[in-house]
Amino acid sequence: MNLSLNDLIAKLLGLPELASKHGAEVDKLILYVHYLMAALFVGWAAYFLYCLFRFRQGRNPKADYHGVRSHMSTWVEIAVAAIEAVLLLGFAVPLWAKSVEEFPPDEDSTVIRVTAQQFAWNIHYPGKDNVFGRQDAGLLGADNKFGYVKDDPAYADDITPGVNDIHVPVNKPVVIKLTSLDVIHSFKLYNQRVNQDAIPGLMVPVHFLPTKTGKFQVYCAQLCGNAHSQMRGFFTVDTQEEYDAWLAGFQPAGSGAAASFE
């Protein structure tokens, strides 16, 4: 087995299997923060032991009122602050900028609307035209939970597979347009290193590139009520053929035959 030091530490930290492109950079940042913390831990522990020895009573029967004369501690503090600045400005900020700015175009991506509610993830695909049906708050009701304008032509081919089951094709960017029906939830995919709050009244998009096929879990990472722990979904990354076959198994929303979960 040929493990690099980074791989070894990732294993020791128990990071879940990585299955997205940007996730490698997230892991790198986590590793670097741990390296800094390990260095600080060792440094502080060594300093503590040194003080116990250096300032022992046997050698210092009388207190020294001048205290420390060297400027070593100032330099060490400056060095730690500089390393922290590099972590923040060199790694964290650019990574964040990429995830909030560099969105792939919708037409080249799998775009999905995910609406969280106590305690499930509602899934909605835009269908062949890649345009979601229009929503109107005036239409909200028991039979139209999301207020869709059902005679909107863009709505006719939309696909609403139901809850807790998201499928996407591998190696194609995914854009998830995230919102919530009730309270604040948080959409978390450990393996893809994705985490975004779902906030009522706001639509927050997140994007990432899934690089591995498999069945992964969607977690709610925000304590959202008494059944929060059961709020889990599945995130299945298929090959393009598997995905097409899965999606073809649902009737378009406008056909009248679609699952009427909304």
Ligand SMILES: [Cu+2]
């Ligand atoms: Cu939740």
